[in-house]
Amino acid sequence: MITDPISDMLIRIKNASRVGHETVTLPFSELKFSIAELLMREGYISSVVKRGKKVRKTLVLGLVYKDAGVSALTDVTRISKPSRRVYLHAKDIYPVRQGKGLLVISTPSGLMTGSEAYKNKVGGEALFSIW
Secondary structure, eight states, rough: OSHHHHHHHHHHHHEEEHHOOSSSEEEEHHHHHHHHHHHHHTTTTEEEESSOSSSOOOOEEEEOOOOGOOSSSSOEESSOSSOOOOOOOOOOOOOOOOGEEEEEEETTTTTHHHHHHHTTOEEEEEEEOOO
């Protein structure tokens, strides 16, 4: 039983990209699907495919590699965990890695990047940062 499915998803993506896999398969959930779509929009994932029937749905994510097989994803840090939730006001949102990274925030308006949340003046739960 997985107690933190978001961390499991992020670590599977990170490990698959480090080994050089083209795709990674995950158990499906709506939150994971939303996160995958956001990562695809930002260029960390090339494709998001939902597969399976009602009982065994899975997500198949295509990974992005730059020149010479270097992964677009370097590292990921989980900020808010089941044991410790971290909430940020809009004024407390700062760039990750001098703007080279991405902060993912769960807001009342849905999942957003840190820069989108800052522009919309919306705070929320800081899920993770990725670079």
